[in-house]
Amino acid sequence: MQIGFYLDQTRCTGCYACVVACKDWHDVPAGPASWMRVQTLERGKYPNLFVAFLTLSCLHCAEPACIEVCRSNAIVKRKEDGIVVVDREKCEGKDTCEICRQVCPYEAPQFGAEENAKMQMCNLCLDRLAENKKPICVSACPMRALDAGPMDELIAKYGNLREAAGFEYATSLRPSVIFKPKVEKAVSSVSLKR
């Protein structure tokens, strides 16, 4: 089984509720580490614009690049649900390593501001999954744009589109995420007469 994410990019307003809910739940202070990240894509020239939000955490790839490169075997993919977890005790720390971050195209491995910070990232809220609850980001989303669950169930429910505005599917890694993408077309806007 593989647990993964779904993002309805047409609903996402970039409100950051998921980002802060995640930081609060996992007690991650303000700073460079953020398990959940929202990217704002702005394309086009005034007044013909395309703006979309892309909300991503660790995507718990079927074949994670981070595990391959980790020198201390700190990263493990769980057999029972495919969730990629890091053992921070084992992590060598960013002062000498940080290779996992370099190989991940989605910037999932995160490091805090502290000295020789150990890697941290989304664990799909293992504690909540154990209680049969959705991850905190999913239950936070005011737009019901996020979901998480077994990939086969997500695909049955939402289809199997693997790309979205600003997101490229890495075939070698097979990230566990599906989308309802926002189609890149500028809204019909009007030029302003100056």
Add this chain to the structure above:
Amino acid sequence: MVRSTKKTAGMEQVFVTACNSHCGGRCLLKVHVKDGVITRVETDDEDEPQFRACFRGRAYRQRVYDPNRLKYPMKRVGERGEGKFERISWDEALDKVAGELRRVKDTYGPASILFLQGGADTGVLQHRDLIERLLGKFGGFQGWWGTASFEGGLFATLASYGTYLSGSTRDDLLNSRLIVMWGWDPVVTVQECNTSWYLTQARERGAKVIAVDPRYTDSAATFADQWIPIIPGTDTAMLVAMAYVMITEELHNKVFLDTYTVGFERFRDYVLGMEDGIPKTPGWAEGITGVPAQTITNLARQYATIKPAALVAGIAPGRTAYGEQYHRAAIALAAMTGNIGVHGGWAGMSWQPRGYGGYPYKVGKRLTGEGNPLEVGAPPRKESFPAQGASASSFRIHCTKVADAILKGKSGGYPADYKLAYVIGTNYVNQYLDTNKIAMALKKLEFIVVQEQVMTAMARFADILLPTCTIMEKNDIAVGGGTPMFGYMRKVIEPLHESRSQFEIANKLAEKLGIKGYNDKTEDEWLREFIKGSDAPDYEEFKRKGRYKVKLSEPYVSFKEQLANVGKKPFPTPSGRIELYSQKLAEMKTPNLPPIPKYVEAWESRRDPLSKKYPLQLITSHPKRRAHTQYETLPWLRELVPQAVLINTHDAQARGIQDGDLVRVFNDRGEMAIKAKVTERIMPGVVDIPQGAWYDPDEKGVDRGGCVNVLTRDEPSPAGSFPSNTGLVQVQKY
């Protein structure tokens, strides 16, 4: 921040409580508490409709444990405004406040006591009304009129409908086939829980969404099929031109106008140019608004023919010079298209003050003010339609004129010379127009007491600071209107440090002042009283569950009754109809406040000669990371949305400004140093500085905190609109 210790099963408790920040929304939080410390915050995951909180509510733990919290009562030791304080006891602080109130009343009279109040964290009980009650019973005070948020909309709604209650519940957006978001960005402002949630569902059901806005907002980006950028302050001209198209193409709903309105002919004559010789054609409006005539024509046709349609008049365009005309014109168009009192339509402004009873559910008794004895006997204000229940007394000064009133007093025509200010629930110096002038005026007062949670810009001006606790440290009730709900704001932890609830502070002060009949109930008794008179079935069950979701059989729409009972159920106006022409307005004879909606050119517009010196129009949008001035210090929010001036790429290039550069923004009123956010998402010629960042002047008087009101002008519109979106500035690279 106080960190949670390792969680132990069974030791942690989870409480449902409500968030009542100053965003207009009311959401539900589930707060985890262990050993008297908040460890986590979740949101509503129970029955629909859920009240899911935004990122501000989710960051509440940082608000409670904010190092900037006021820990104990303090007295000023440095210069006023310098922010130097010394710890004192509650007894000493309240004795000093009571003593100063007595001294000032005895020496100068009660009118010299200014009551500066705001809507921060207002619940059913823990409310500015407690101090209004206290000062009223003490002998009176100088109050103000005009709300910074939506006075123009309030005025227009009262003038047209005879009531300010013109709203619909947010779920009625699902019935709309066209939604025009006019100057409305609910993704950022929230403005009632679930607004964006219903908007996205309406869109998915096939509603067409059009945004009219100088900015390509997050709401426009998410919901809109079309974006129409418009020059700030010219919205009325576009609306009037849309009326022209409807009239000349005979698209207006004559039956609706004949049956429910009065004065359409007068408006028509103005629109067609029969009154002033200027037909208000789309071509005419193009020259003013910058919107191509064809775009105006198309929108007019769509709004008149796609039914039902909701033109949601955001309250931002009303916060301009003559902003009341925009709201009056939007109501005229809603009438011309027959979108009033019907599902899927919209009667006017985007938000209505719910006034505890603005929606069809009952509410119980509250502990409130009982009036101001100084206002009794004063004639009504002639420039204003009083809100129901609110004082229309002419013994009030406009909310933008407090600094002017302090500086000039009686010699400036104000009712008194002002000596003392009691400040609660408002970061006044920061949030009202012309901050530098307010800061100067505050230095002239003899005494200022501020009730606050954190060391805000206003708190720095206090002589005595009274620390109040957050919603997590006291009991209260929140009332949500857009999706109707009562939320129990539960005391989940003991008050931090020496902070106290507003209720406790007011009671103690009333005792010190010897005010009789101030209050005879406990906190819990008042909340019980409120729920007893409401639709919620049982107080104990309400407390246990933490909320009562009001179930309506269908979405609520204002004025449905009037539509269904022609002649039997009049609108509460003098004529009994929707007043497109208002006789009362005609009788006021106030310059630039015509009896029909008209476009009046704003001061400091693009055509003002001053634009040669200050060529950029300034707007002051609502901040994403704050609710007005609240939440400003929270690290989780600050890192996500840096405070910056939004400037179009074209304007930035012309000034050699790159994204992230520190720039000067200035005019004759003030100057600030702020980072530039260079973007295509704002019109050329317009800059936006989100309001609410805290005033922090350096030794030269240049604001370093990002407080936009150092640039705004303290001049109200004729009907009281707060023109924070009218003004000219220049931007330069440092």
